Amino acid sequence: MSLATEIKFTLNGRPVAVRVPVTMKTLTMLRDLLGLTGTKYACGEGECGACTVKVDGKTLNSCLMHAVDCDGREVVTIEGLKTPEGMNPMQRAFVDHGAVQCGFCMPGMIMQADYLVGENPNLTREDAQRGLEGNLCRCTGYTKVLDAVGSVVEQKCCGRC
Amino acid sequence: MQDIKTYLSPRGIDEAVRAMAAGDVTVFCGGTDLSPQVESGARQYTATLMNIRRVEGMSGIAEAGNLVRIGALTTVTEIRRDPLVARVASILAEAAEHFASDQIRNAASLGGNICNASPAGDMINPLLVLDAEVELARWQDGAVATRRVAMADFFLAPRQTAKRDGELLTAVFFARPATNFVACFRKSGPRPALEISTVSVGIGGRLDNGVFRDVRVAMGSVAPTPLRARHVEAALEGKRLDADGILAAVAAAKTDAKPIDDVRASAWYREHLVQVFTEEVLNHVLGN
Numbered sequence: 001m002s003l004a005t006e007i008k009f010t011l012n013g014r015p016v017a018v019r020v021p022v023t024m025k026t027l028t029m030l031r032d033l034l035g036l037t038g039t040k041y042a043c044g045e046g047e048c049g050a051c052t053v054k055v056d057g058k059t060l061n062s063c064l065m066h067a068v069d070c071d072g073r074e075v076v077t078i079e080g081l082k083t084p085e086g087m088n089p090m091q092r093a094f095v096d097h098g099a100v101q102c103g104f105c106m107p108g109m110i111m112q113a114d115y116l117v118g119e120n121p122n123l124t125r126e127d128a129q130r131g132l133e134g135n136l137c138r139c140t141g142y143t144k145v146l147d148a149v150g151s152v153v154e155q156k157c158c159g160r161c
Numbered sequence: 162m163q164d165i166k167t168y169l170s171p172r173g174i175d176e177a178v179r180a181m182a183a184g185d186v187t188v189f190c191g192g193t194d195l196s197p198q199v200e201s202g203a204r205q206y207t208a209t210l211m212n213i214r215r216v217e218g219m220s221g222i223a224e225a226g227n228l229v230r231i232g233a234l235t236t237v238t239e240i241r242r243d244p245l246v247a248r249v250a251s252i253l254a255e256a257a258e259h260f261a262s263d264q265i266r267n268a269a270s271l272g273g274n275i276c277n278a279s280p281a282g283d284m285i286n287p288l289l290v291l292d293a294e295v296e297l298a299r300w301q302d303g304a305v306a307t308r309r310v311a312m313a314d315f316f317l318a319p320r321q322t323a324k325r326d327g328e329l330l331t332a333v334f335f336a337r338p339a340t341n342f343v344a345c346f347r348k349s350g351p352r353p354a355l356e357i358s359t360v361s362v363g364i365g366g367r368l369d370n371g372v373f374r375d376v377r378v379a380m381g382s383v384a385p386t387p388l389r390a391r392h393v394e395a396a397l398e399g400k401r402l403d404a405d406g407i408l409a410a411v412a413a414a415k416t417d418a419k420p421i422d423d424v425r426a427s428a429w430y431r432e433h434l435v436q437v438f439t440e441e442v443l444n445h446v447l448g449n
């Protein structure tokens with residue numbers, strides 16, 4: 001039995017306390033211990049971005065991050081993006097643009113896209129392309145993904161941000 | 162796998178190196194190298210697992226007199242965006258720009274990149290060009306003791322460095338380059354992102370009325386360790402950086418590079434590429 005330790009952190013705005021094996025990855029903790037299955041496991045090696053979550057305001061691959069390292073930090077998953085009104089603008093844009101096919105890469109893709117627009121309200125299409133380099137999609141071909149991200153940037157530029 | 166008996170997340174360098182003195186400690190930071198290595202069985206955790214993310218005094222980029230200090234915990238994203246780095250050591254920002262993906266850059270630490278000691282480590286190349294030193298801390302006679310080792314002497318063999326058991330890499334230092342210092346970095350792979358360098362070349366020096374001085378050349382992925390290319394340096398030092406000078410440097414690149422065939426490229430291709438890059442980078446240096 002692997003050594004375990006108790007950690008406390010904020011998950012999607014709520015405090016959680018959980019006992020985790022010290023070698024467990026954040027992705028496994030989210031999915032198997034906390035039941036948040038929105039974040040996906042695909043490559044498990046940091047290549048594909050399906051497991052992207054936000055930790056202390058920065059996106060990273062939860063398949064590489066040790067769960068113990070969440071201690072004291074603020075973690076946001078795809079489940080945490082929704083607002084009281086429903087989907088957040090990035091989620092809405094992906095739906096409106098038909099940017100989703102099988103959907104498996106989408107939680108990670110949307111987390112990363114949302115982060116990019118948050119970091120840079122004037123994000124260009126090229127910036128979005130570079131920023132999404134760590135998110136692989138086997139279905140969509142990315143054009144509609146970039147359209148969706150662009151539409152959120154435009155919304156922000158017309159005074160609603 | 163050996164059972165992990167202890168998990169530590171120290172807050173101070175003293176606490177960290179004191180625990181390391183007892184031996185059998187696996188240090189982890191962003192985990193972007195360690196996690197895949199452990200998953201694949203290439204490496205195993207030892208009795209104590211130590212998370213150094215929260216150690217104070219090991220993050221951030223600052224000037225200390227004529228030196229620039231970058232803490233070992235500083236992420237590649239922080240380096241990529243730092244105004245001081247952009248101003249005085251843009252070659253480092255250039256390498257950060259071509260490093261992995263956003264998500265990896267947000268997690269990957271400078272110290273992890275150096276200690277992983279891969280010949281393809283992309284932060285290592287520009288730091289060799291900047292003639293940086295690493296600071297290593299250990300617990301000795303009841304206190305923290307430190308020593309500095311030049312990056313050029315740090316990499317001994319594949320995955321083997323001058324860092325001894327019980328030593329923690331705390332920071333990197335380099336002298337603020339002169340105002341006429343110019344440097345460029347180029348790495349290759351079949352695609353721009355998420356690419357482990359097939360070959361990388363970094364070149365820097367002072368351009369003094371067309372004459373290149375204090376030249377430093379670094380090469381990645383063409384030898385068992387990251388490399389200072391001494392023959393290319395000698396070919397360039399004190400010479401005019403013109404077509405003839407560049408030709409001589411390109412010829413010397415073949416002497417420095419000792420590439421091998423591996424899954425990413427053949428030795429032949431690497432030898433060819435290192436010459437192409439030497440030429441390209443020098444033309445770029447001239448252009449700047």
Ligand SMILES: Cc1cc2nc3c(=O)[nH]c(=O)nc-3n(C[C@H](O)[C@H](O)[C@H](O)COP(=O)(O)OP(=O)(O)OC[C@H]3O[C@@H](n4cnc5c(N)ncnc54)[C@H](O)[C@@H]3O)c2cc1C
Binds near residue numbers: 188192234268331
């Ligand atoms: C998909 C992917 C793409 C990548 N692309 C690139 C790339 O383009 N270029 C590149 O150079 N690298 C790349 N890497 C490798 C990796 O991201 C970097 O080497 C990174 O900087 C390692 O930092 P870390 O904090 O994650 O280290 P960790 O994985 O936490 O540690 C790495 C090693 O260093 C040791 N260590 C860490 N910090 C210290 C310290 N302060 N003192 C002593 N020992 C220490 C650890 O014990 C371990 O052996 C990639 C990795 C992945 C998964």
Ligand code: FES
Binds near residue numbers: 052062
């Ligand atoms: S599952 Fe984490 S990057 Fe692919």
Ligand code: FES
Binds near residue numbers: 100104136
């Ligand atoms: S929609 Fe299927 S992998 Fe992206």
